[in-house]
Amino acid sequence: MKITGNFPLLDSIKLPSDLRKLPKERLKPLAKELREFLTHTVSISGGHFSAGLGTVELTVALHYVFDTPRDQLVWDVGHQAYPHKILTGRKERMTTIRTRDGFCPFPNRSKSEYNAFGVGHSSTSISAALGMAIASGLRGEDKHCVAIIGDGSITGGMAFKAMNHAGAIDANLLVILNDNNLSISPNVGPLKNYLTKILSSKIYSSVREKSKKALTSMPSVWELARKTKKHMKGMVVPGTLFKEMGFNYIGPIDGHDLDMLVSTLENLKHISGPRFLHIVTKKGKGYAPAEKDPLAYHGVPAFDPSRDCLPKSAPSPHPTYTQVFGQWLCDMAEQDERLLGITPAMREGSGLVAFSERFPKRYFDVAIAEQHAVTLAAGLACEGGKPVVAIYSTFLQRGYDQLIHDVVLQDLDVLFALDRAGLVGPDGPTHAGSFDYTYMRCLPNMLIMAPADENECRQMLYTGYLHKGPASVRYPRGKGPGVPVDCTMTALPIGKAELRHQGGRIAILAFGSMVTPSVEVGKQLGATVVNMRFVKPLDEALILELAKSHDIIVTVEENVIAGGAGSAVNEFLQAQRIVMPVLNIGLPDAFIEQGTREELLSFCGLDTQGILQSIEQFCA
Numbered sequence: 001m002k003i004t005g006n007f008p009l010l011d012s013i014k015l016p017s018d019l020r021k022l023p024k025e026r027l028k029p030l031a032k033e034l035r036e037f038l039t040h041t042v043s044i045s046g047g048h049f050s051a052g053l054g055t056v057e058l059t060v061a062l063h064y065v066f067d068t069p070r071d072q073l074v075w076d077v078g079h080q081a082y083p084h085k086i087l088t089g090r091k092e093r094m095t096t097i098r099t100r101d102g103f104c105p106f107p108n109r110s111k112s113e114y115n116a117f118g119v120g121h122s123s124t125s126i127s128a129a130l131g132m133a134i135a136s137g138l139r140g141e142d143k144h145c146v147a148i149i150g151d152g153s154i155t156g157g158m159a160f161k162a163m164n165h166a167g168a169i170d171a172n173l174l175v176i177l178n179d180n181n182l183s184i185s186p187n188v189g190p191l192k193n194y195l196t197k198i199l200s201s202k203i204y205s206s207v208r209e210k211s212k213k214a215l216t217s218m219p220s221v222w223e224l225a226r227k228t229k230k231h232m233k234g235m236v237v238p239g240t241l242f243k244e245m246g247f248n249y250i251g252p253i254d255g256h257d258l259d260m261l262v263s264t265l266e267n268l269k270h271i272s273g274p275r276f277l278h279i280v281t282k283k284g285k286g287y288a289p290a291e292k293d294p295l296a297y298h299g300v301p302a303f304d305p306s307r308d309c310l311p312k313s314a315p316s317p318h319p320t321y322t323q324v325f326g327q328w329l330c331d332m333a334e335q336d337e338r339l340l341g342i343t344p345a346m347r348e349g350s351g352l353v354a355f356s357e358r359f360p361k362r363y364f365d366v367a368i369a370e371q372h373a374v375t376l377a378a379g380l381a382c383e384g385g386k387p388v389v390a391i392y393s394t395f396l397q398r399g400y401d402q403l404i405h406d407v408v409l410q411d412l413d414v415l416f417a418l419d420r421a422g423l424v425g426p427d428g429p430t431h432a433g434s435f436d437y438t439y440m441r442c443l444p445n446m447l448i449m450a451p452a453d454e455n456e457c458r459q460m461l462y463t464g465y466l467h468k469g470p471a472s473v474r475y476p477r478g479k480g481p482g483v484p485v486d487c488t489m490t491a492l493p494i495g496k497a498e499l500r501h502q503g504g505r506i507a508i509l510a511f512g513s514m515v516t517p518s519v520e521v522g523k524q525l526g527a528t529v530v531n532m533r534f535v536k537p538l539d540e541a542l543i544l545e546l547a548k549s550h551d552i553i554v555t556v557e558e559n560v561i562a563g564g565a566g567s568a569v570n571e572f573l574q575a576q577r578i579v580m581p582v583l584n585i586g587l588p589d590a591f592i593e594q595g596t597r598e599e600l601l602s603f604c605g606l607d608t609q610g611i612l613q614s615i616e617q618f619c620a
Helices: 024-045 056-065 079-096 125-138 157-169 190-199 202-214 221-227 239-244 258-268 288-292 321-335 353-358 370-382 393-408 436-441 454-466 512-525 540-549 565-575 597-603 608-619
Strands: 072-076 145-150 174-179 248-254 275-280 339-343 363-365 386-392 415-419 447-449 471-474 498-501 505-510 528-531 534-536 550-560 582-587
Touching (some): 024 079, 056 079, 056 145, 056 258, 072 125, 079 145, 125 157, 239 275, 248 258, 258 275, 321 339, 321 386, 321 415, 386 393, 393 415, 436 550, 447 454, 505 540, 512 550, 512 608, 540 550, 540 565, 550 565, 597 608
Parallel strands (some): 145 174, 174 275, 386 415, 447 471, 505 550
Antiparallel strands (some): 447 534, 498 528
16 A cells, blocks of 8 residues: 655655764654654554554664664564664555565564564563674674663563673673563563652652763763662662673663663763663653553554544454453352462453453463463462463463473463464464464373364363363464353363264364364365364274274364374374374464464465365365
8 A cells, every 4th residue: 555644754764874864953853754654554554553652762763873784673572663664674565564465563584684683472682682792792793782672571581581691791782671661461560660660759850860961971870879879768779680780771761852862872882791771661652542542552453543542343242262261261260269360461462351350369460471470370289279371372382391391290280271372363473373282282191172162162161170180272363153152161071072064985173263164164075074172182982983984084273284183183093003094284384474364274275165175185
């Protein structure tokens, strides 16, 4: 779509080298145009919005001061990098973001030399930038490596491990904390409270005014704070934590003051070793509705920027899988006071808002710390709790060691509700839940369930909750086929599948989200269709029966074929010395780029037409 509007300064910027030719007094007008351009394009395409609005001045200052792409900027996690995309030669295609064959929403090294590091999950920027700084130093290169991390991302333990390492080796690294007091969900924990306490204090206001003058000659804010020591009872200056880790701490400074940002960054260029710049920004800056409600405007559909509200989606008679989980969690909590809900900073996305409000003492948001979420659940289970970990499939990968050693090895009662399983759509391969059948199926003691519809999701959650040992229920993003949800909770028999359509010759074993399209295919082909329900344990008795009465077995799953549910069927048949044609249909051995979920299912051959075509070709 052609981008319209009056952006004379921005139109003159093809690459950051053009930006660096501007006189400093033109930077503020450029930032104004950049913010207006971002609002205009995201209103057309949808996408991540309020985070980018908050980093406009920072992005302009970074590309003005540093010699990008030789100097490397590493963004964490990517929500805040839309202005970066606009200034690095990609503004004409911004309206294609998150669409099939369009722009990837997150930084991707293969898409631009200005994307120093690929990123989709958070808390990785400091480790990556540190690695770059070490490698550059070993080659004798004089270049700058900068990690830009949000205050939500810095709650991840990986960020602190990287800072501890950087300080220990005196690495030439600049870390910029973009402190906006928000990530996706409201930030939690003492670090968030610690920063908020400082920023709201009179001491901070005094130090900040003094730092504006002092930063021109670059003493540390710590030195200024030291002079006000007698006023600091009961409070810790924000630089203490980072100073003790070996960083030269500067800040906090106003992240929307371009003059201040540019002068500070220019001074920091001439200081070696680990440096930590703390800037304060406002998520949604410059667009009033986003400033008022930055959470609502974090990720947006196409909208009318002249209106002060986002468009409301048409009401649906059917809940999403996430809503089914959220309702079940509250209902189950009413019945059993042992239930404890855990999320790694995804309260809204995982459907825990109502639970957090109704059962605040039993709700735990551990911030962006998936490893801790899993082991916390293990500890709770050791003391008789019944923890439910609500987590995206792609994020559980970050807690895999803890899943194995802390939960599964000890056979603890922990239920994992795996949202966003399979293809997620516009967020692309970093957020796709393509591998959970594979990485969970190899673990002893693990119960793995996949609902075919909304009601089965509720009943499986109940089944997993009652199960003695680790259990998981994995379900896709969005809505199911529209099956009414029964308020009654009934445990399903473990490892028992359900016959959905009786046919002959071909038996289709469908898992989870693939049951509905497989039933359609089965009707067209006259094939038997089974809702397998369980990936582990399989319904081995039924598979043996089908192998004897059918000529061909087909497995269908929204998971990679390698090591997935179909592989489990293959292994069982081989162990039984049954030799027969078996077709495994699933996600290909590739990372699938962004698009709508429907587009991606069609591309991977996992819609009705694709499944039908694969079976017909196999049988030809």
